[in-house]
Every structure is written in structure tokens, then in C-alpha cells.
Amino acid sequence: MSNTAPLLQVKNLRVEFPTRRGTLVALDDVSFDIAPGEVLGVVGESGAGKSMTGAAIIGLLEPPGRIARGEILFAGKRIDNLRYEQMRRLRGKEIGAIFQDPLTTLNPLYTVGHQLVETITTHLPLNPAEARKRAIEWLEHVGIPAAAQRIDSYPHEFSGGMRQRVVIALALCAEPKLIVADEPTTALDVSIQAQVIALLKTLAREKGTAMMLVTHDMGVIAETADRVAVMYAGRIAEIGPVREVVKHANHPYSAGLMASIPPLDRRVERLAQIDGAMPRLSAIPQGCAYNPRCPQVFGKCRELRPDLLDAVTTRAACWLYDTETARG
Amino acid sequence: MFAFIINRILQAIPVMLAVALISFAMFAYVGDPVAIMLGQDFTEAQRDALVHDLGLDQPFWVQFATFTGHAIRGEFGLSYRLSRPVAELIGERAPATLELAFCAAVLALAVGVPMGVYTGLYRNSWLSRFFLTFSLVGVSLPTFLIGILLILVFAVWLGWLPSFGRGDTVQLGWWSTGFLTWSGIKALILPSITLGLFQLTLIMRLVRAEMLEVLRTDYIKFARARGLPNRAVHFGHALKNTLVPVITIVGLQLGAIIAFAIVTETVFQWPGMGLLFIQSVGVADIPVMSAYLLLIALVFVSINLIVDLLYYAVDPRLRIGRGKGGH
Numbered sequence: 001m002s003n004t005a006p007l008l009q010v011k012n013l014r015v016e017f018p019t020r021r022g023t024l025v026a027l028d029d030v031s032f033d034i035a036p037g038e039v040l041g042v043v044g045e046s047g048a049g050k051s052m053t054g055a056a057i058i059g060l061l062e063p064p065g066r067i068a069r070g071e072i073l074f075a076g077k078r079i080d081n082l083r084y085e086q087m088r089r090l091r092g093k094e095i096g097a098i099f100q101d102p103l104t105t106l107n108p109l110y111t112v113g114h115q116l117v118e119t120i121t122t123h124l125p126l127n128p129a130e131a132r133k134r135a136i137e138w139l140e141h142v143g144i145p146a147a148a149q150r151i152d153s154y155p156h157e158f159s160g161g162m163r164q165r166v167v168i169a170l171a172l173c174a175e176p177k178l179i180v181a182d183e184p185t186t187a188l189d190v191s192i193q194a195q196v197i198a199l200l201k202t203l204a205r206e207k208g209t210a211m212m213l214v215t216h217d218m219g220v221i222a223e224t225a226d227r228v229a230v231m232y233a234g235r236i237a238e239i240g241p242v243r244e245v246v247k248h249a250n251h252p253y254s255a256g257l258m259a260s261i262p263p264l265d266r267r268v269e270r271l272a273q274i275d276g277a278m279p280r281l282s283a284i285p286q287g288c289a290y291n292p293r294c295p296q297v298f299g300k301c302r303e304l305r306p307d308l309l310d311a312v313t314t315r316a317a318c319w320l321y322d323t324e325t326a327r328g
Numbered sequence: 329m330f331a332f333i334i335n336r337i338l339q340a341i342p343v344m345l346a347v348a349l350i351s352f353a354m355f356a357y358v359g360d361p362v363a364i365m366l367g368q369d370f371t372e373a374q375r376d377a378l379v380h381d382l383g384l385d386q387p388f389w390v391q392f393a394t395f396t397g398h399a400i401r402g403e404f405g406l407s408y409r410l411s412r413p414v415a416e417l418i419g420e421r422a423p424a425t426l427e428l429a430f431c432a433a434v435l436a437l438a439v440g441v442p443m444g445v446y447t448g449l450y451r452n453s454w455l456s457r458f459f460l461t462f463s464l465v466g467v468s469l470p471t472f473l474i475g476i477l478l479i480l481v482f483a484v485w486l487g488w489l490p491s492f493g494r495g496d497t498v499q500l501g502w503w504s505t506g507f508l509t510w511s512g513i514k515a516l517i518l519p520s521i522t523l524g525l526f527q528l529t530l531i532m533r534l535v536r537a538e539m540l541e542v543l544r545t546d547y548i549k550f551a552r553a554r555g556l557p558n559r560a561v562h563f564g565h566a567l568k569n570t571l572v573p574v575i576t577i578v579g580l581q582l583g584a585i586i587a588f589a590i591v592t593e594t595v596f597q598w599p600g601m602g603l604l605f606i607q608s609v610g611v612a613d614i615p616v617m618s619a620y621l622l623l624i625a626l627v628f629v630s631i632n633l634i635v636d637l638l639y640y641a642v643d644p645r646l647r648i649g650r651g652k653g654g655h
Contacts, residue, residue: 058553084558092555099553104546107565108645118564119554154644170554 005076006033007210008057008178013070013080015049015056015234017281024281026052026065027234029307036177039204039211041225041242043218043257045278048231050214054180056080057212058097059087074178093123096171096209098200100183102164106155112139112166113151116173123174138169142199161192165199172203179204179211185220193217197224218261222246230254233278233289240314250311251318253290288319296320329640336636340629345396347625351618352395356388364408364612404619409611414619418601423503424494425593425600429585431516432524436585437578440528444535448543449562451536459532466529475522475595482518490515492597523592527581534577538570545569571642579635580628587624 015027027049034040042050055061057072059079072080079090091097099105107115116135120126126134132151139147142165144158155163164184171179184200185193201224204211213225221228222242229239230253238251249255256274276293279285285292291301300319309321362378379385383394398404404414443463447456483491495511497504506512542548543566551561590602597603601620608616639646 060549060552088552088555088557090555091553097550097553099546099550101546105550107547107551107569109568109643110565111644118556118560122554122556122560156645167550170550174555 004035006073007036007038007075008034008212009071009073010053010057011071011073013053013056013072014068015052015061015065016068017065019064021282025068025234025284026281027056030070030231030234030236031308032229032236032239034178034210034212037204037208037210038227039201039213039225041221041228042212042214042231043216043221043228044231044237045216047278047281049234050216050231051182052234053231054097054182054212054214057178058091058095058180059084060091060097092119092171092176093174094176094178096174096176096179098164098167098171098179098181098184101187102160102167103187105167106163106170108155111152111154112158116151116166116170119170120173134173135169138173139166141203142166142169142172143195144169160188161196164188164192164196168196168200168203172207172209175207175209177208177210179209180214181211182214183216184213185217186215193220200224218246218258230257233284234281235289235317236308237290237318238311238314238316239308240311240316244313248313250314250321251316252294252296252320254316256293256295288317332640333633333637336633340633343629344622344625347622348396348399349392351621352392354614354618354621355395399619399622404622405615407608407613407616409608409613409616414615417604417616418619418623419502420504421599421601421604423505424598425586425589425602427506428516428519428523428589428592428598428600429582431520432527432585432589433578433582435520435524436527436531436581440531441535441574443528444532445539445562445567447532448536448539451540460536463529463532466525467533471522471526471591472595474525475518475592478518478522479595489518491518494599519592519596519598522595523585523589527578527585530581531574531578535570535574538573539566542566542569568642572639575635575638575642579631579638583624583628583631586627 010033011031013027013030014025017024017026030049030053032040042053044050052061052065055065056067057079059082061067067080070080071078074090074094079087082090106112113132113135116138117128117131120131120134121128124131124134136147136151139151144150144162144165150158155166158166164187168184171181179200181200185196188196197220200211200213203209213221215221225242227240228242228245230237230245230249230251232253238245238249238254240250245254246258249258253274256272259272260274262268262271274293279289279292285302287300287302287304288294288297288306291297294301298319300322304319306317306319306322308315308317309319311318311321362375362382362384366375366378383391386394402415404418406412407414407417410417443459447459450456479491482489490511493515494506495513495515496509497506497512498508506516548561548566551565556565588602589598589600590606592598593600593602594606601623604616605620607613608620
């Protein structure tokens with residue numbers, strides 16, 4: 001991985017929301033790379049900044065949110081400071097996006113064919129007839145039966161799982177190099193989730209598409225991702241190869257998160273949980289944001305914020321891995 | 329689709345009958361037509377003869393059935409005031425009101441919708457704030473005041489536009505139009521603005537509110553994420569989704585424009601149905617009043633039917649009988 005140039009580089013990204021009661025820092029010092037064809041899983045509790053990171057990458061932060069510091073580079077070029085129109089040309093064409101709820105991401109008033117054709121003709125030099133042919137191919141590709149007939153159906157005529165397949169076709173139809181998938185299966189039935197994830201995985205592999213997969217489903221991550229980033233209170237707590245993070249998490253938060261996955265092979269009286277709740281953005285404690293909940297907390301954690309440090313198998317933002325810190 | 333239309337028409341019948349009953353009841357309770365028609369001096373025999381001629385000695389339901397039967401054929405009797413058939417009077421006045429209502433509606437839509445879209449898209453711009461302030465004026469000032477103010481400025485002070493009447497009209501068959509002469513068009517401007525201003529601001533505020541709502545939806549976010557140009561996102565995806573509530577309100581308001589042009593027509597002495605109605609009220613000219621009431625009810629019922637049909641055209645989710653999804 002180190003010998004290929006990264007497709008996406010996020011460097012020290014900071015996203016702020018100016019509010020009447022002062023500025024909220026939604027993301028701080030977030031840095032990661034995604035290599036071409038790689039799947040990066042992003043996990044964390046709700047409000048940890050997972051979706052916000054995705055929104056920042058596709059340039060669709062909800063105002064008044066704004067990138068206050070840092071850079072986002074796509075294929076070596078900065079994209080965080082592009083004008084709206086330049087960024088628009090990248091969206092869909094180079095960076096696709098899939099959202100959480102397929103029931104609301106499709107415009108109810110247009111047929112799926114219309115929405116596919118308009119996306120294809122926006123980005124590819126095809127005439128409407130060719131675009132329609134391409135649209136039917138894509139619907140077949142994502143596993144819509146009788147695609148040639150279903151192309152003129154409206155979104156409400158499809159089930160949830162089928163709609164998410166249509167959304168995937170829409171996100172991929174201009175063959176972007178990167179997909180930002182924001183909880184693509186959360187709103188689906190459990191039985192459909194596996195199918196949709198398998199489909200995404202297959203398509204990404206076939207087309208060599210890199211993916212940033214935001215989810216809080218550790219099962220999905222373990223199955224799909226090459227690497228995983230654990231986020232906490234707007235920062236990356238730990239990032240590393242998926243096997244290492246799932247099996248031997250180094251950051252106490254990731255360890256707690258993994259421990260809270262109920263084991264299948266034995267009965268447990270009480271499910272493991274991390275005590276307390278993630279702090280609100282307006283009340284992030286001094287030092288490490290996780291320190292009030294951390295079982296291994298010591299003096300330095302309450303004073304200084306750790307950056308990502310080398311923890312042999314992964315990189316973790318935890319003072320435990322600071323070579324100069326004596327364990328407390 | 330056809331069954332739906334039939335169904336709606338059947339539903340409209342009781343409504344129309346109820347209105348017919350009310351307008352018929354006016355004859356019995358508002359003033360005494362016999363006394364009005366006879367004037368000051370009459371004999372008892374003259375009176376009885378008239379009562380018999382008019383059929384007023386027959387039972388209530390027979391009278392109502394006769395009235396309804398005549399109304400269906402467009403016969404509403406003679407106006408007490410002008411002694412001419414009511415249908416003829418309304419027929420003469422209708423073009424004036426309909427042309428005025430048409431201009432007011434076109435003005436309200438052609439200006440209100442773009443203003444609503446603009447203020448929805450650029451809600452913090454200086455121009456949007458101006459539009460919103462202006463719309464408060466439109467919503468809150470009463471129609472007669474706006475009319476009088478416009479007359480004061482454009483007719484009295486500036487002398488650009490006439491203060492009353494339709495100007496010269498051209499007769500096209502039974503329809504008299506003001507669209508074909510310069511003075512006719514000039515005469516339409518002030519009344520149209522007066523009549524349409526409230527609807528304009530209402531439509532603007534409605535479209536704005538709907539746009540703000542729709543722009544927050546996931547499918548708009550997804551349309552942006554697909555890299556569609558702004559034009560397609562705003563006008564293709566967002567505006568179309570605001571149309572269902574807008575059509576509802578515009579439909580009802582169009583009915584209101586036709587029905588309640590009374591104030592505007594009075595202020596501008598516009599020779600339309602509203603002015604005819606208000607003059608008839610003054611002298612308790614009940615045949616005209618009841619015919620007008622029925623006509624307005626018919627207008628509202630028809631507009632509601634058209635609005636329902638437009639829903640079908642706009643929103644595919646309402647269409648039934650198409651292929652079912654893979655549920």
C-alpha cells in the first residue's frame with residue numbers, strides 16, 4: 001500500500017460550525033489516506049464525525065459548517081478549496097456518494113430511468129438513447145430483475161433493498177474512482193443488508209473503485225474493509241488494518257467498542273458496554289476526549305490531547321503509546 | 329382515471345344542491361319580491377295574481393325543484409332591478425371579470441413563483457429580504473386600500489393609467505375583450521395588480537417555504553452528490569416537488585380571485601360580475617344574487633376537480649394501476 005500514491009488524502013482536517021454560542025468543532029485534526037481500490041471503514045458512535053468527514057470530502061457540508069483548516073487531496077490535487085462548479089464536476093464523476101436511507105434519496109417524482117439518464121448524460125459524452133442503454137445495463141448490474149421494464153418505474157414502485165440497489169447504480173454509473181458510502185445498509189432489513197454489502201463489495205472490486213464505508217456495524221466492516229478508522233468526538237482514535245483493529249485494538253476506546261459486539265459462541269448475562277456517553281461537541285473535556293470514560297486513564301490524559309501515535313500494528317491517539325510517557 | 333373523474337363529479341352534486349338550496353332560500357327570507365315588483369300602489373287582486381304567476385303559492389319543494397330545473401338550464405329569471413334575464417346580465421359581465429381574474433392570476437404566478445424560488449434559494453441575500461418585507465405589505469394591506477393607493481399614484485398624480493372602467497372593448501361574438509385595444513390593456517393594469525397582489529405574495533411565501541423544506545431533503549442532497557448542475561437540481565428536482573401544495577393553494581386562490589373580485593371591481597368601477605353582485609345586494613336583487621352564488625360554487629367545484637387532476641399529472645405516487653414494486 002505504501003508504494004501506490006493515495007487516491008484520497010485527508011490532512012489535518014478541521015470542520016467548524018459557527019453558532020451563536022461560539023464555534024463548535026465538529027472535526028479536528030482528522031488525517032487519513034485511501035489508496036486506489038481500497039475500502040476504508042469508518043466506525044464510531046453517532047455524532048463522532050463519520051458522516052461529517054464524508055460530507056466534507058464530497059464538498060457538501062451543510063452550511064454554516066465549513067472547513068476551517070487542513071486539506072483534502074484527490075488524485076494529488078486539492079479539492080477542499082474548489083469553487084462549487086468545479087467541485088460539482090467531480091461529484092458523481094470522480095467521487096460518488098451513497099446515503100443512508102434509500103427511501104428518501106431518490107426523487108419520488110421521476111422514474112429511476114430519468115434519474116440515471118440525467119446523471120449519465122451530465123458526466124459522460126453519451127446521447128440520451130445511449131445513456132438509457134447504459135442505465136439499463138447498470139440496473140442489471142446491480143441486480144434489478146427485468147431492468148428494461150423496470151427502468152420506467154418510479155422509486156415508490158421498488159422495495160427498500162431494490163431502491164438501495166438503484167442508488168448504488170446512480171452512484172456508480174459515471175464510474176467514479178471513490179465512493180463515499182454513508183451507512184448504506186442502516187435503513188435496510190437485516191436480511192437485505194448482507195446482499196447490498198456484497199453487491200457494493202463486488203462492484204467496487206470489479207471497477208477498482210475505492211470506498212470510504214461509514215457505518216456503525218462492525219460486522220460489515222470486518223467483512224468488507226481493508227482498513228478501519230475508529231472515530232471519537234470528531235477525531236480519529238485509531239486507524240489500522242481491519243484485522244488488527246477488530247482483533248487487537250490498541251486504543252482503549254476501540255477495544256471497548258469491539259468488546260461490545262456480543263459474542264455468538266457463548267451466552268452472556270449482560271452485554272458489554274462502555275460506561276458514559278460521548279461528550280457533546282460543546283463540552284469536550286480537556287486532554288484526551290475519551291478520558292472520562294477510559295479505564296486506563298492517567299494524569300497526562302487529562303491535560304494534553306494525544307495525536308495519532310505508532311502502536312506497532314495500528315496508529316492510535318492514546319498516550320499509552322507515547323514512548324516518553326511512563327505508564328501511570 | 330375516468331372512474332375518478334365520474335366519482336368526483338358525483339361528489340360535486342350534493343355540494344351544488346346544497347348551494348342551490350341556500351340560494352333558493354334567499355328568495356324566501358331576504359326581502360319580499362312581490363312587494364318590490366308591485367311598487368307603491370296595488371290592489372289585493374293584483375297581488376294575488378302576481379303571487380300565482382310567480383308560482384309562489386306552490387309548496388316549498390315544488391318551488392325548489394322548479395328553481396333547480398331552471399338553474400340547470402341556465403335560467404335564473406329576471407333581475408328585479410334591471411328587468412332583464414339574469415343569465416344575460418351575467419353573460420355580459422362575465423368576460424370583464426374573467427379577463428381581470430386571468431390577468432391577476434398570471435401576474436401572481438409569473439411573479440410569485442420565481443420570487444418564491446429566488447428567496448428560497450438565496451434566503452440571506454439582500455434582495456430576498458426586500459421581497460419578504462414587500463410580501464408582508466401584500467399580505468397585510470387590504471385590497472381596497474391597495475387599489476385606492478394605486479389610483480392615487482398612477483391615475484391621479486402621474487396620470488399614466490385610467491382610474492376606472494375597462495377602456496375600449498372589442499366584441500368577439502358574445503365575448504367582449506379588453507385585450508385588443510391599448511386603452512383596454514391600460515385599464516387592466518391597476519385592477520390586476522390590486523386583485524393579484526395578495527395572491528402573488530401568498531404564492532411567493534408558499535413557494536419559498538416549500539423550497540426551503542425540499543432543499544433539505546435527502547434526494548436534493550443526493551442530486552447534488554451526483555454532480556447535477558444547479559439548474560437541474562433547483563428547477564428539475566426541487567421546484568417540481570413543491571408543486572403539489574402550490575397547485576392546491578393556487579387552485580383555491582384562483583377561485584377566490586374570481587369570486588371575490590367584488591372589492592377590486594367596486595374600487596375600479598370594473599363592469600364585471602362582482603360589481604353587478606354588489607349593486608344587486610344594494611337593492612336586494614335576489615335572482616342575480618342567487619345566480620351569482622351558484623356560479624361561484626360551480627367555479628370552486630370545477631377548480632377543485634382540475635386541481636385533483638393536476639395532482640395526478642405531477643405526482644406519480646397517486647397514480648394507481650401501474651406495475652407493483654417488488655415488495
